[in-house]
Amino acid sequence: MASRSRRRGARPQAPDARRRRLPMRLLLPSLVLVAMMAMLMLRGYVHSEILADHRVRPAAASDKVPQQILKGGPVIDARSGRTETLKVPDRRLVLTFDDGPDPEWTPKVLDVLKKHDAHGVFFVTGTMASRYPDLVERMVAEGHEIGLHTFNHPDLSYQTKKRIDWELSQNQLAITGAAGIRTSLFRPPYSSFSAAMDNESWPVTEYIGSRGYITVVNNTDSEDWKRPGVEAIIRKATPKGNKGAIVLMHDSGGDRSQTVAALDRFLPQMQERGYEFDNLTEALDAPSAHSQVTGAELWKGKAWVFLVQASDNITAVLVVGLSIIGFLVISRFVLMLVLSAVHARKVRRRRFRWGPPVTEPVSVLVPAYNEAKCIENTVRSLMASEHPIEVLVIDDGSTDGTARIVEAMNLPNVRVIRQLNAGKPAALNRGVANARYDIVVMMDGDTVFEPATVRELVQPFGDPSVGAVAGNAKVGNRDSLIGAWQHIEYVMGFNLDRRMYDMLRCMPTIPGAVGAFRRTALERVGGMSDDTLAEDTDITMAMHRDGWRVVYAENARAWTEAPETVQQLWSQRYRWSYGTMQAIWKHRRAIVERGPSGRFGRVGLPLVSLFMVLAPLLAPLIDVFLLYGLIFGPTEKTIMAWLGVLAIQAICAAYAFRLDREKMVHLISLPLQQILYRQLMYVVLLQSWITALTGGRLRWQKLRRTGVVGAPVPDSALGQQVVNEGPVR
CATH class of the missing domain: 3.20.20.370 (Glycoside hydrolase/deacetylase)
Known part of the structure; x- marks a missing residue:
């Protein structure tokens, strides 16, 4: 909205001029990647890997030689x-x-x-x-x-x-x-x-x-x-x-x-x-x-030597860095597989209990801003809950009649709270202030719950040390290619991660789509903060620093509508990446804190910083070296190395799908995801780094919703919940 208002007073540009201008978010990362490729090609040139000709001619006649x-x-x-x-x-x-x-x-x-x-x-x-x-x-x-x-x-x-x-x-x-x-x-x-x-x-x-x-x-x-x-x-x-x-x-x-x-x-x-x-x-x-030699020719030669030295030295450093990151990433994959298996075996034991069963009612908070297309599905899914709940829909200054839709449904235990537009953290804090119960469940206005979701989500509070619970967020609109790629990312990159972090007792994020909090814990850390654009990561880190345990409930499934266009996906991930950086910086002192709360600083914060912020910056080198190897050789070894990396990822993805009891058919798009989708995530992270280093400010960007994710219905063939494509009537 802010950028739109700024453009109102500007001189209108010709349509052709607007189309020709490359957005800065694409220009800067593109220049960085081009520079990396140019540097690699320069190194290959001076190492006789490019334009080298190793043919040797046999002796010929010499009758024409004086x-x-x-x-x-x-x-x-x-x-x-x-x-x-x-x-x-x-x-x-x-x-x-x-x-x-x-x-x-x-x-x-x-x-x-x-x-x-x-x-x-x-x-x-x-x-x-x-x-x-x-x-x-x-x-x-x-x-x-x-x-x-x-x-x-x-x-x-x-x-x-x-x-x-x-x-x-x-x-x-x-x-x-x-x-x-x-x-x-x-x-x-x-x-x-x-x-x-x-x-x-x-x-x-x-x-x-x-x-x-x-x-x-x-x-x-x-x-x-x-x-x-x-x-x-x-x-x-x-x-x-x-x-x-x-x-x-x-x-x-x-x-x-x-x-x-x-x-x-x-x-x-x-x-x-x-x-x-x-x-x-x-x-x-x-x-x-x-x-x-003097003058321009001398400086030309010196510039050449400088560039060659720079390309050689920087490439050598990058290769070492890439090797280290590769080792760490593979180690992380192994750690994820092992700890995820341990986590699944632990929570799926027949006699496993978090503590006494939690049966008391809970408050479900639904912050909503212009969610007219989704809010009815969201509220109706909550009405099918197997656990006693009250629902608070906090309308954050919507202009599309979101609040009226909920009020017209005239459902029991559903309240609408209206406020001027103040942002999601303020809406959640308003909901907490009006909640009747000690356990508060938070979800997004475009998300639907299964009947058992709330019950599964609150059972860990039987353990008095648990202050918050992360649920299992799933992509509901997975039939498109972009949706399928995000589905793989959610199952493999998010939920497999959460199992590992749960075992390490340093969960970094409670997803905004499905999470629960002990009200006293929320009040002790000051509630939801608008200091960062990732309020869910911010509050989770604050919980750890206050000494609370944060756990993962795999059966608390929530179905959310993922972005369906590249532009919307870009906006969402840009905010996530930048917000995560803000949260890490805000809680950086956790590294030096002692006691039980210091575990997150010693283990969780370094892991999040390394694998969510630093390592992805070097990850594009894999693709740059892949492209270089395919063109200039050794082609066969390059292809085998890439297939090896893909095989490791496929194994992890298949195991994650098996743990979540998901159909393997969506993994067909995994190779294409590694070629296209991953590049988009690289550029998004790089842009987030540029924004952070230049001191830029990023505002919330509202995603356009379609309301295609409906309430879950039983699927007897799978013995689990699936999602209807289309609104519930």
Whole structure:
């Protein structure tokens, strides 16, 4: 109503403009989810999970390769149309290391080189340089040269010129961001000696030269990638006689302990023979291959490295968090199954009694605001009660004639109390003040009770320590898809939860649709409060803190009309989520309270905070990782993991349905619920968080009712109560 009145004075917008504007409640969560997906894709990109090409081409003919290349040195200069090769002078060795930097092995290689005062050339990939920029910076600072080895390490013979340019530019961007330099050295992935150049790789080398790069292959392969042993690596890395050489080694791609050990022996041995270990340009007496980068290009590189680091670190934290949450959620499922079974076995024993039977009359409070379509069904269902009751319908300023409908029914023990619109908590407090009896039952104006509901609901008060009782709320309009999804949620997510919390003695919420209170307990905690939008959760927590026991009565069934549209469902759950956050914050001091009342603070409040407020925030990661895995792999493992999670949920749901003696047919929609309905709940919770963190205020939103949930009638086939679809006449 408030938002409508605010819009009255605003300038009217064109219908098309209103349709194009995305609501903020959708925009913010959508942006968060898109950012998460983008971050995950960036991480996949730099981990070679996206756009990587692992094909390796077999050798081809070489008749189109110039002879001076095939018989020349390992340094190929094809810049500006030249076709020249260079060799390293005698007694000079250029150690080259491919595929790094690696966080474990590159520092050890650098330590050995520093120990023996030797330099080398590191041909780094963009993926690794982006992830470990500090190592690239250390290489440059310690006097080593850097060369490009592409970004994703593909065989360039398979790639287009556009992809080759992209591999070079991205590799260069990573190096710039890490060390602030640009390099003119390049080594193709899967390259060998210049004599191995063929008709497929030579055109690539020519094109690389046209882009201003010198291609560096090798003429001495240590074959350290085979891990043949330290002696074999030293033997293969040693050139014949006193010849110079470019030696191929690796500082990444697996266990390089043999490479490090071989270097530590190889360097002093060759230095004793008069060899020098120089950079490539030092060995060739050529200008440095490095040039400093400044201005926009430098900041572009730094921004790239920052984003990669952020995506890597945040994703790692999220994965750990998701693992922890996953463990806790599965543990909670197990705990729910075990404690629910214990609860059912306990309360279903033939001799189980809460205490002396409760037979005295009770007061039933029905707060109503514009419930004209539902109120007749609600009141008539109460008239069929097997327990003596009085009914108080508190009309909270209705404008649709709700009070007149009840008065026209002219039923015994039914009173109508009228008040100006003041909200549900005020209506309930007004009802308590006018109630005649010591036990007060509260229900919603759109809910119908079974004949045995009130009797079952009040029996736990035979135990003098019980201050409140939660009933079993059920969805009456379950024939629609949205209704079926809420039916699953009510049976599995609410009632199974309540069995567990009952056993733990920390019930967090008495549903507004069906709950009962000891009047003295209500008065001791100050009655219903309008401090939060979840007055039912608020009063339950207050009961715990006052030392009262709150229990669950599974046979006290109430049938409520659940929202039938996405908009109404959104409004209801948004209020529930935000109200729960408010209640948790209001009763936060329960965590440090001692004595019997502190049990809720030590057990209940942390559980509610974790599984109703915090854990669902990370739950969308399951779907983000699922989508990522389906598109980029590993697809089979992703599908199996998702089916495993679904199987766990299906088992819990089936067990909950069995405990509540519900038909299993509605579980057919469970997979679709996990794909669609769960996403809606995520966004609702995220919006509630945004509202809470920004200090926003959320008002009550009245849901439109249809009156389709009628009074229950016996079903002899099931031996329990079912609901008519349609009003009772």
